[in-house]
Amino acid sequence: SQQGEEDPQALSIQEGENATMNCSYKTSINNLQWYRQNSGRGLVHLILIRSNEREKHSGRLRVTLDTSKKSSSLLITASRAADTASYFCATDLTGGGNKLTFGTGTQLKVEL
Amino acid sequence: NAGVTQTPKFQVLKTGQSMTLQCAQDMNHNSMYWYRQDPGMGLRLIYYSASEGTTDKGEVPNGYNVSRLNKREFSLRLESAAPSQTSVYFCASSPFTAGVYTQYFGPGTRLTVL
Numbered sequence: 001s002q003q004g005e006e007d008p009q010a011l012s013i014q015e016g017e018n019a020t021m022n023c024s025y026k027t028s029i030n031n032l033q034w035y036r037q038n039s040g041r042g043l044v045h046l047i048l049i050r051s052n053e054r055e056k057h058s059g060r061l062r063v064t065l066d067t068s069k070k071s072s073s074l075l076i077t078a079s080r081a082a083d084t085a086s087y088f089c090a091t092d093l094t095g096g097g098n099k100l101t102f103g104t105g106t107q108l109k110v111e112l
Numbered sequence: 113n114a115g116v117t118q119t120p121k122f123q124v125l126k127t128g129q130s131m132t133l134q135c136a137q138d139m140n141h142n143s144m145y146w147y148r149q150d151p152g153m154g155l156r157l158i159y160y161s162a163s164e165g166t167t168d169k170g171e172v173p174n175g176y177n178v179s180r181l182n183k184r185e186f187s188l189r190l191e192s193a194a195p196s197q198t199s200v201y202f203c204a205s206s207p208f209t210a211g212v213y214t215q216y217f218g219p220g221t222r223l224t225v226l
Contacts, residue, residue: 004154031212042116042202042217043155050212088154090215098143098162098206098213099170104154 004089004103012109019076021106023089024069030092032065032072033100037086046087047074079110113138116218118203124224125193133188133221135203143206143213144186145170146178148199149220155202161186193225 007022023032031050035043049056049065049072056063062075076083086107090100119134137144142163147155147170157170161180175197177189186205190197200222204215 033214035215040220042219043204043215044217045214048212048214092213097168098208099145099157099160100213100215101157102147102155104152 004091004101006087006089006103006106008106009104010107010109012111013079015079015081015110015112017079017110019079019083019108019110021074021087021108023072023074023103025072025089025091025103026070028094029067030094030096032063033090033092034061034063034072034074035088035090035102037088037105039085043088076108079108081110081112084108084110115139116203116205116216118201118218118221120221121219122222124226125190126226127194129193130189130191131193132190133201133203133223134185135187135218136185137203137205137216138184139205139207139216140183141205141207141216142183143208144180145204145206145215146176146186146188147202147204148172148197149202150199158188158201193223195225197223198225199223 033048034046037043060077086105088105089103116137145160146158159178164183203218206213206215
């Protein structure tokens, strides 16, 4: 079964709006990472949050982590058409070695 | 730097044929990975190599073999392709920086098995 489950599976918004996607996981983690995948391309790392952090910012991205609820959220503010992509959370599990476990992804569509 | 490169970009095989997917990285990363991506399934780890000379099974290793040829190259072999192996395959590499593994992905190989 998937370690990371993203919610929603798909999200459609207008340019300029904020987009929020969520990730839930099942076991203890060292850190959680978010990746973006444009159609037909490989994944690109966006942002990482460690297990002892609660919030992280990078440009228009804001990530939160609640280890008590085993969940994270990614907020993209003032979205642009170029943000249209799939977004995946990936967990670095405690004791999991140098592997990441990816969720099923959220497909974001930003319309003009 | 080219980053992570994969060849071929597209491939069509008949059931039972074999092939090797090639991956190379020029970032001097120790760890390398092979994933497959199927609709609605996210990325699933096939095999990984923590360092040159070592390989380990991931979540879905059956039907695949790997070779870590040197620090730069990590190949994935399908000995007898099956339609269930139709997928998009991604190679990734990772440094270990400040206690964290962040992965860098190649562009993918789209494989169809008829």
